[in-house]
Amino acid sequence: MKNSVDAENYSKIYKQQLRIIEKRLAKLLVGKEPESLYKPCDYILQAGGKRLRPFLVLISAKASSGNYNQVYNAALAVEILHNFTLVHDDIMDNSMMRRGRATLHNKYDLSTAILAGDSLIxxxxxxxxKDSKDDAKKIFATFTQGVVEVCEGQSYDKEFELRKSVSIPEYKKMIYKKTAALTEMCCSIGAQIAGADHVRLKALKNYGKNLGMAFQIHDDLLDITAKQHEFGKMIGSDLIEGKKTYLFLRALEKAKGLDKKAFLKVIDRKGIKQNEVLKYKELYFKLGVVQDAEREIVKYTKLALENLTAIKNKEAREIMNWLANYLTYRNK
Amino acid sequence: MKNSVDAENYSKIYKQQLRIIEKRLAKLLVGKEPESLYKPCDYILQAGGKRLRPFLVLISAKASSGNYNQVYNAALAVEILHNFTLVHDDIMDNSMMRRGRATLHNKYDLSTAILAGDSLIxxxxxxxxKDSKDDAKKIFATFTQGVVEVCEGQSYDKEFELRKSVSIPEYKKMIYKKTAALTEMCCSIGAQIAGADHVRLKALKNYGKNLGMAFQIHDDLLDITAKQHEFGKMIGSDLIEGKKTYLFLRALEKAKGLDKKAFLKVIDRKGIKQNEVLKYKELYFKLGVVQDAEREIVKYTKLALENLTAIKNKEAREIMNWLANYLTYRNK
Structure with a gap:
């Protein structure tokens, strides 16, 4: 980042686009029936959030010599798809809170949440x-591949919860599918609609993929290091749920003696109790896995940024640079 | 039906196509990973069944001067989509058995069933x-509209379970969305891929829609009149679940005095016990709602058949005629 004036400017552009996305999401389901289906959909779509995925579609279109107006509907599409994954994942993970509000199956019921998720797809x-023309088939195929990957990723994630041992490469394959394949798809969709050439498309996909990897490891990290009042969900819930996060797997690799036993116990018991979170948090710091995670985040952010040399549009390039840094230093 | 030789011939063609569909379904997910996702998908896809929906795609292509080979993948697509609805509906309806086997969430678990359903979409x-070319956008739009309708239909179905009163027109709107919109979509997809003109497309859509209406009311009927050993699921399960079926709503309209009270009690209690099924079955016969349902089935079958005059291809037309009659007299 050249200076903070630029950063402020890009942050302003991001927020401006966020407002447009929010407005469009708010209008999307007005008056649609049955209410028993679309009110819950509306509830989840209007829960706010970073709207990272639609922004990736927008900025990738701009980076491909296109413009935002070409891809607003496609941007909405990826955000809607992302929300489908949230609704169904929250059921599978027994999550009660999301973005500081009740999750959908918690506020309504299981059937409503399953069905709302389905119709979001x-x-x-x-x-x-709405945003695809002659290129429809290619774009739908890219999008559908994203849906396949995200289901496979979630399946690995659930499978890993039950497995005794998971390697870091297996973990990375899982988060690629669960998170990074979708951010990659967002960039790909934006680029394709805007008619990007092969070089640009590849660079943008790589940017999206590596940003997604950094983003997911950061998510794992925040489960431990975030401040409760900023976070919107319970600190340590990955540990409580027995999730094989980056921090957990790395701790398992590094720990010895009693510490190792403590982590093996999490696997045996398929999670920990809420009052044990602090103990494990301290273990994470003691073993240095918090720093390890930070290093991984920086590594993937760098890999994302390397692709920006291929982007000719200065504003798009600088916004993408800003975005990667913004995400690396986020605290929620 | 001219004579039973023709019927036998058409039945043979249907069964032949069924075998091809089964073979293709069996090959679909071989070796795909993660197994934790695709084994459950495979389990449900290979559960057999009438394969009515893919057959509608095939026969609609033929009725539009096309051929089966153009649309096998699209035929698979609608069957896969149908199976997605079965998996998620079985969760919502707490159904333990389907086609004589454990339902997916019963055999595996809730998360697996949700995720398998998602990835089937x-x-x-x-x-x-695979079967769409320049017309991709139109075909995807038709298909997606089918997904929307089926979700809305299921939402109405669940909503009706909780409502004190539901009218027969409301019921029909619900089954249109839940079942008939999809059979209509099957015919539409087959016709569109084969390049049907406007008249043929409309006739085939109408055929599919009315067939679907007849099919669903028949399903409601079979829940009461089927023989347990042929049926594959528990007789009376709609009553046990408190479903507002055609028979139930019609009985509620016609019943008086104590009989009326008995049906109102089902609503209050949100269903009946298994040992009460026989009593309600007798009430249905006493009130003549079984015959009412049969009349509706015949009515919609006739409405379906009226469209066949627009179909020039003799074999397709006669198979479609046979199919409608075959479904009307099925016992499972």
Whole structure:
């Protein structure tokens, strides 16, 4: 970042686009029936959030000599798809809170949440249609590949919860599918609609993928290091749920003696109790896995940024640079 | 039906196509990973069944001067989509058995069933791609509209379970969305891929829609009149679940005095016990709602058949005629 004036400017552009996305999301389901289906969909779509994925679509279009107006519907599509994954993942993970509010199955019920998630997939496709022309087939294929990956990723994630041992490469394959394949897809969709050439498309996909990897490891990290009042969900919930996060797997690699026993116990018991979170947090710091995670985040952020040399549009390039740094230093 | 030789011939063609569909379904997920995701998907896809929906795609292509080979992947797509609805509906309805086997969430667990259903949607789209060319956008839009309708239909179905009163027109709107919109979509997809003109497309959509209406009311009927050993699920499960089926709503309209009270009690208690099924079955017969349902089935079957005059291809037309009659007299 050249200076903080630029950063302020890019942050302003991001926030401006966020407002447009929020407005469009708010209008999306007005008056749609049955209410028993679309009110819950609306509830989740209007829960706020970083809206990273739609922004990646927008900025990738701009980076491909296109413009935001070409891809607003596609941007909505990826955000809707992302929200589908949140709704169904929250059921599978027994999560009660999300972004400081009750999760959908908690506020309504299981059936409503399953069905709302399902129809979000269809809604996502419907929005994607609006921004695709002759290239429709290619774009739908890219989008659908994203849906496949995200399901496979979630499946590995659930499988890993039950497995005794998971390697770091296995973990990385899982988060690629669960998170990075979707951020990669966002960039790909934006670039394709804007008619990017092969070089630009590849660079943007790589940017999206590595940003997604950094983002997910950061998410694992925040589960431990975030401040409760900023976070919107319970600190340590990955540990409570027995998730095989980067920090957990790295701790398992590094720990010895009693510390090792403590982590093996988490696997045996398929999670910990809420009052044990602090103890494990201290172990994470003691073993240096918090720093290890930070190093990984920086590594993937750098890998993302390397691709920006291929982007000719100065504003897009600088916004993408700003975005990667912004995400690396986020605290929620 | 001219004579039973023709019927036998059409039945043979249907069974022949069924075998091809089964073979293709069996090959679909071989070797795919993660197994924790695709084994459950495979389990449900290979559970057999009538394969009515893919057959509608095939026969609609033929009725539009196309051929089966153009649409096998699209036929698979609608069957995969149908199986997604079965998996998620079975969760929502607490159904333990389907086609004589454990339902997916019963055999595996809730998370696995949710996720398998989700990925079946994506798999359906992937198969649809394979059979669509320049017309991709139109075909995806038709398909996606089908997904939207089926979610809305299921939402109404669940909503009706909780409501004190539901009218027969409301019920029909619900089954249109839940079942008939999808059979309509199957015919539409087959016709569109084969390049049907406007008249043929409309006739085939109408055929599919009315067939679907007849099919769903028949399903409601079979819940009461089927023989347990042929049925594959528990007789009376709609009553046990408190479903507002055609028979139930019609009984509620017609019943008086103590009989009326008995049906109102089902609503209050949100269902009945298993040992009460026989009593309600007798009430249905006493009130004549079984015959009412049969009349509705015949009515919709006739409405379906009226469209066949627009179909020039003799074999397709006669198979579609046979199919409608075959479904009307099925016992499972």
């Amino acid at each position: 269809a809604l996502a496709y419907q929005n994607l249609f | 994506a798999l359906a789209y992937q198969n649809l791609f």
